[in-house]
Amino acid sequence: MSPNALPARVLPEPVREAIGRRDEHGAIGLHRAASARQRERQALATRAPHALMARAGLAVARLALALQPHARTVWIACGHGNNGGDGLEAAIHLQQAGRQVLLQLLEPPAGSTAPDDARLAQQRARDAGLVIHTGTQSPPGAGQADLVIDALLGRGLGRPAEGPLAAAIEAINDAGLPTLAVDLPSGLPGDGGHPVGPCVRADWTLALLTLAPGLFTGAGRDLAGEIWQDPLGTLDDPQPMPADARLNDGRSIERLMPLRPHALHKGSSGDVLVIGGARGMGGAAMLAARAALVAGAGRVHLHPLDPQGLATDPLHPELMHCSRPDSDLLARCTVVAGCGGATDIIGWLPELSRHAARLVLDADALNALAADSALLALLHQREAGRTVITPHPLEAARLLRYPLETIQQDRLAAAQELARRCHAVVVLKGSGSVIAAPGRLPWINTSGSAALATAGSGDVLAGWLGASWSRRATLPASPADPWQASEQAARLAVHLHGQQAQRLSPDRAALPASRLAEAACLLRPRHPDTGPGPIA
Numbered sequence: 001m002s003p004n005a006l007p008a009r010v011l012p013e014p015v016r017e018a019i020g021r022r023d024e025h026g027a028i029g030l031h032r033a034a035s036a037r038q039r040e041r042q043a044l045a046t047r048a049p050h051a052l053m054a055r056a057g058l059a060v061a062r063l064a065l066a067l068q069p070h071a072r073t074v075w076i077a078c079g080h081g082n083n084g085g086d087g088l089e090a091a092i093h094l095q096q097a098g099r100q101v102l103l104q105l106l107e108p109p110a111g112s113t114a115p116d117d118a119r120l121a122q123q124r125a126r127d128a129g130l131v132i133h134t135g136t137q138s139p140p141g142a143g144q145a146d147l148v149i150d151a152l153l154g155r156g157l158g159r160p161a162e163g164p165l166a167a168a169i170e171a172i173n174d175a176g177l178p179t180l181a182v183d184l185p186s187g188l189p190g191d192g193g194h195p196v197g198p199c200v201r202a203d204w205t206l207a208l209l210t211l212a213p214g215l216f217t218g219a220g221r222d223l224a225g226e227i228w229q230d231p232l233g234t235l236d237d238p239q240p241m242p243a244d245a246r247l248n249d250g251r252s253i254e255r256l257m258p259l260r261p262h263a264l265h266k267g268s269s270g271d272v273l274v275i276g277g278a279r280g281m282g283g284a285a286m287l288a289a290r291a292a293l294v295a296g297a298g299r300v301h302l303h304p305l306d307p308q309g310l311a312t313d314p315l316h317p318e319l320m321h322c323s324r325p326d327s328d329l330l331a332r333c334t335v336v337a338g339c340g341g342a343t344d345i346i347g348w349l350p351e352l353s354r355h356a357a358r359l360v361l362d363a364d365a366l367n368a369l370a371a372d373s374a375l376l377a378l379l380h381q382r383e384a385g386r387t388v389i390t391p392h393p394l395e396a397a398r399l400l401r402y403p404l405e406t407i408q409q410d411r412l413a414a415a416q417e418l419a420r421r422c423h424a425v426v427v428l429k430g431s432g433s434v435i436a437a438p439g440r441l442p443w444i445n446t447s448g449s450a451a452l453a454t455a456g457s458g459d460v461l462a463g464w465l466g467a468s469w470s471r472r473a474t475l476p477a478s479p480a481d482p483w484q485a486s487e488q489a490a491r492l493a494v495h496l497h498g499q500q501a502q503r504l505s506p507d508r509a510a511l512p513a514s515r516l517a518e519a520a521c522l523l524r525p526r527h528p529d530t531g532p533g534p535i536a
Ligand SMILES: NC(=O)C1=CN([C@@H]2O[C@H](COP(=O)(O)OP(=O)(O)OC[C@H]3O[C@@H](n4cnc5c(N)ncnc54)[C@H](OP(=O)(O)O)[C@@H]3O)[C@@H](O)[C@H]2O)[C@@H](O)CC1
Pocket: 040, 044, 052, 053, 056, 079, 080, 081, 082, 083, 084, 086, 109, 112, 113, 115, 117, 152, 153, 154, 155, 156, 157, 158, 159, 160, 161, 162, 165, 182, 183, 184, 208, 209
């Protein structure tokens, strides 16, 4: 095998360098199927026939050996398309490296034929002396292999797998072996990350050429395992296909972290006003306010919607109770509205839409918006870059009047559509949160885990985001780009919220939201003059 470098590992964080190339935002690009195909066509046009697939097979074999160096027997399950072709090419290298290869190839369904490259790979495998098992059963001994390589289906998934393909996917999952998926776990839609049929659950996925958004959001994060990428030598190709989305990973947010210079004063950290906490739900507003405080907002005001609600927070006496916010205060603050707001928040929304300098709408404020198109129209009248909404998938479904399933099947598209309809930056929450601003490429966040699946962690995020935005509002703005500050504030808060949850609960045990609120931060791990260290 040639001494090429290993493919690069994309996750878990910290992201290793040399994954593709970062763009002008310091970000890794993601490509949906249409642009991935276009990129593949560009690459094929400038290379010798079959060179790209041969290189893909080599990358798969090299990664397999690096991940499981002591594997003696490798089961490779191939489909009839080019994903299977990559698997067949890998088989040749693994056999040359002295491994026993159990090679399975599914026949094309009636009416389909294998593409030329895949047919050539089949011929090359036979010429190399490999035995190809073409029945619907797994090859004899497959269950005892040390590693299985899933090369059944990649970007060509066009419908839910069924019949022999579904059986092959289930056989891989049932075997419980270490599993390396080629390009995508078979059955995972690359654009959406939400399988509708059976899908391989991989330990590792080697993405070839481009990275699919579906690897990073929805169910994709669980099904793909650890993600590696090999751009197959195309980084220097002219005019690479522009990306459809970007990864909001640790490296990409580094440049957004504001320093706290020695001469900082509370007026230059910005003010946050939290309005929420109707009867019995005061905790939600308190969590948001605490997170805003701990994250470093200069002053935090809390207006509880329940007149009997807590006036002060004994844990944080610095929190300012506000009995009736006036328009001056609204015009100065980042207003976080809706956490535990019940229907009491509805009456506030017209005034907030008119006067709030910066407005973060969460929870019940979003339900109110979904129920009243006049409120939506008011939101539209706000200047560009003045509103952020933070729906979880069900709230997004209500706002768009789509079934929940439709939201989850294409989270990128749903977030983009919401951004357009609400004239706002959107944080579509859940595993692999999507951050979208109107007319811009959306971001998929890489941090966070099931530790966040607890009541109140969204309230914490809303307050954290409020502090993040208030701080950015005191920094020099870009007049040519009105969406920049709110989008960056959302990206930073979403990433750090997830990162802190991972740090506080590495095993993903449920994390009480009050603990997370106490860990809210907007800073890089330590000040530069004290050197690197754990996140403070
Ligand atoms: N060309 C190259 O050099 C390179 C190629 N690369 C590799 O190519 C992969 C994409 O290959 P691909 O387009 O051939 O599609 P693939 O995922 O193998 O599927 C095969 C066919 O299956 C079918 N099908 C779909 N759904 C089905 C279902 N439910 N049940 C049954 N059948 C179903 C559908 O055909 P249909 O039946 O619709 O005619 C589809 O076309 C990509 O992921 C990467 O690994 C890269 O390494 C770069 C170099």
